[in-house]
Amino acid sequence: MGDAHPAGDAHTARLYREHLSAGRAVLGEVLGGMVETRSEGAWVHTSDGRGYLDFGGYGVFILGHRHPAVTAAVHRQIDAHPLATRVFLEPVAARAAAALAAHTPAGLDRVHFVNSGAEATEAGLKLARAHGRTALVSTLGGYHGKTLGALSATANPTYQDPFRPLLPDSAAVPYGDPEALAEVLARFGERACVIVEPVQGEGGVRIPPPGYLADVGRLCRTHGAFLIVDEIQTGLGRLGSWWGVDTEHVRPDVLLVGKGLSGGVVPVAAMVATDDAYAPFSRDPYLHTSTFAASPLACAAALAAVEAMEQEDVPGRARTLGFRLLHGVRTACTPYTGGLVREVRGRGLLIGLEFGAEQAVGEMILELVGRGVLVNHSLNAGRVLRLTPPAVVTDDELRLFLTALTEALHAVAARVG
Numbered sequence: 001m002g003d004a005h006p007a008g009d010a011h012t013a014r015l016y017r018e019h020l021s022a023g024r025a026v027l028g029e030v031l032g033g034m035v036e037t038r039s040e041g042a043w044v045h046t047s048d049g050r051g052y053l054d055f056g057g058y059g060v061f062i063l064g065h066r067h068p069a070v071t072a073a074v075h076r077q078i079d080a081h082p083l084a085t086r087v088f089l090e091p092v093a094a095r096a097a098a099a100l101a102a103h104t105p106a107g108l109d110r111v112h113f114v115n116s117g118a119e120a121t122e123a124g125l126k127l128a129r130a131h132g133r134t135a136l137v138s139t140l141g142g143y144h145g146k147t148l149g150a151l152s153a154t155a156n157p158t159y160q161d162p163f164r165p166l167l168p169d170s171a172a173v174p175y176g177d178p179e180a181l182a183e184v185l186a187r188f189g190e191r192a193c194v195i196v197e198p199v200q201g202e203g204g205v206r207i208p209p210p211g212y213l214a215d216v217g218r219l220c221r222t223h224g225a226f227l228i229v230d231e232i233q234t235g236l237g238r239l240g241s242w243w244g245v246d247t248e249h250v251r252p253d254v255l256l257v258g259k260g261l262s263g264g265v266v267p268v269a270a271m272v273a274t275d276d277a278y279a280p281f282s283r284d285p286y287l288h289t290s291t292f293a294a295s296p297l298a299c300a301a302a303l304a305a306v307e308a309m310e311q312e313d314v315p316g317r318a319r320t321l322g323f324r325l326l327h328g329v330r331t332a333c334t335p336y337t338g339g340l341v342r343e344v345r346g347r348g349l350l351i352g353l354e355f356g357a358e359q360a361v362g363e364m365i366l367e368l369v370g371r372g373v374l375v376n377h378s379l380n381a382g383r384v385l386r387l388t389p390p391a392v393v394t395d396d397e398l399r400l401f402l403t404a405l406t407e408a409l410h411a412v413a414a415r416v417g
Contacts, residue, residue: 009035009047031369039065042393044374052369055389055401056376059201059233062260062318062349063308064390070263073304074297082297093294096303100261100270103242103306105251110278112271113294113302117232117258118145121195123271124228124254125149125167126288128193130280133226135169135188138195141203141380142175144230144256153195156380175200176208178215190224198244201233201388204381205345205352214248226277232258232269233350237309237391240319240348253277263305264390268298315348317391321398322348325389328402329353332409340413342383351387358382360416367408373401 012035016025028034034046041064044052054061063070077092084090097111114120121144125136138144138153145151146159148166155172169188173180175196185192196216200206213229220227229252234244238260241247245255254277258269273281281287292298309315326346333341333353342354355361361377364385368375378384389401 009033031366041065042390042397051372053373053397053401053404055387056374057264057388057390058376059238059259059350059388060262061264061388061390062237062314063263063305064392065264067263067265067305067308067392069308070265070301070304073300074265077297077300080296083292083295086291090294090296090299092296092303093299096299096306097270099303099306100257100272103310104255104272105243105245105249107251107274108255108272110273110275110282112273112278112281112288113299114269114271114290115267115292115298116145117256117269118147118150119290119293120232120256120258120269120271121145121150121153121228121230122147123288124195124256124273125153125193127254127271127273127277127281128226128228130287131226131277133191133193135191135193136167136171136195137181137184137188137192137225138170138172139175139197139200140172141200141206142172142195142197142230143200143202143380144195144232154380159379175203175206176212178212178219181216182219185219185223185225188223188225192220192223192225193228194220194225195228195230197230198234199239199347199350200380201350201386202379202381204354204378204384205350205386206381207345207347211248213245213250217248217250217252226254227252228254228256230256232256233388236260236306237315237318238348238350238388240322241315260309261302261305262298263301263308265305266298266301268302270302312391314391318348321389321391321393322346322351325349325387325398325401326351328398329387329405332402332406336409336413340409340416346387349387349389349391352378352381353385353387354381355383355385357416360412361385363412363416364408367411368404371404371407373404 037047038045044054101109144153152167152170255272330344376386378386
C-alpha cells in the first residue's frame with residue numbers, strides 16, 4: 001500500500017521496536033504499516049489520508065469515535081478541573097455514579113470507578129474475598145483481563161502458564177453447562193466466587209443456551225456463592241439491551257462495566273455492587289483505592305456517555321442495527337457455510353464469524369483492511385473473526401461493510417478453500 005508519510009511512519013515503527021513491542025511493530029507492518037492519526041464516528045484515518053470503517057475496537061466504540069457530547073464534556077472538564085486532590089468530595093464522580101446506577105439492574109447501586117476492565121475485575125475479586133469467598137470459579141474460554149487476579153479467571157493456558165502459580169483454589173467449568181458448575185459449587189460451597197459473561201466475547205462470541213444465566217444465579221443462591229457478572233464488553237447496549245443479564249432478570253452481587261463507559265474518549269471502568277456486597281468497601285474507603293480512579297476527567301466522559309446512550313437509545317439502535325448486520329453477514333457467508341465458514345452467531349452488535357481454520361481469520365483481516373475495514377480476532381478463539389461496530393453506523397456504511405465482506409470472503413475462499 002502507498003504511504004504519503006513513509007519517513008514518519010517508519011520512525012513510528014522503529015520507536016515501537018525499540019521502546020514498546022517488537023512483536024507489535026511486526027504486526028503493524030504485516031497490516032500495511034499504517035499509522036492512525038485521527039477518528040470520528042465510525043471512521044479511523046491514517047497518516048496517508050486513508051479512512052477505515054471501524055467494525056472492531058474491541059467493544060469500546062459503541063458511541064463511535066469522538067462522540068460530540070462526550071468530547072465536549074471532556075473539554076469542559078479539562079478547562080475546569082481534570083484531576084482531583086482526593087481530599088474533598090468531587091461532584092462529577094458522584095453524578096456519574098448516580099447516572100450509571102440509574103441504568104443498572106435493580107439493587108446494584110454502589111459504584112466503584114476504576115481505570116480499566118481488568119481493574120474492575122480485580123476490585124470485584126477483592127470484594128468477594130472481603131466476604132470470605134476465596135475459591136474462584138470461572139468458565140473455559142472466558143476473558144476477564146490479564147492482571148494477576150483477573151488472569152486467574154481468564155482460563156486460557158497461553159496467557160496463564162507463563163505466570164503460574166496464580167490464585168489458589170481456582171477452577172474453570174465449561175461455559176453454558178450448569179451441571180458442571182453445580183458440581184464445583186458443591187465442593188467449594190460458600191467459599192466460592194463465580195465470574196461469568198452473558199456472552200463470551202473473546203471466547204468467540206459464544207452465546208449460552210436460554211436460561212443459563214438464570215441457572216447460574218440460582219446455583220449461586222443455593223450454595224451461597226458470590227456472583228460476579230462481567231459486562232465489560234457486553235454491557236451498555238452492546239447486546240441490544242442495557243445489560244446482558246436483562247433478558248433473564250439476573251441480579252448478581254457485582255456487575256463489571258467498562259469499554260463503552262469511556263464514550264470512546266477517556267479510559268474508565270467500574271465495579272457496581274449491591275449494598276450488602278459493597279459493605280466492606282463502603283465502611284472503609286481506603287480498603288481498595290487507586291490514585292487516578294474516579295478522576296473528574298474520566299467521570300465526565302462516563303457521565304456524558306451514559307447520558308448519550310439514554311438520549312439516543314443506543315440499546316435500541318444496537319438491537320435494530322445488529323439484526324440487520326447479522327442477517328447481512330449470514331447472507332454473505334451462505335455460499336461458504338460448511339466449508340470456509342463454520343458458523344455465524346451474534347447478539348446485538350457483537351457478532352462472530354467462525355472459520356474452519358485460523359489461517360482464514362488472518363487472511364480475512366488483511367483482505368478487509370485492504371478494502372478499508374477494521375475488524376478484530378478473538379483472543380480465546382483463534383478461528384473467530386469478531387465484529388463490534390458502533391451503534392452510529394449509517395445505512396451507507398453498513399452497505400460498504402457488507403460489500404467489503406462479500407469480496408473478502410470470495411478472495412479468501414479462492415486461497416484457503
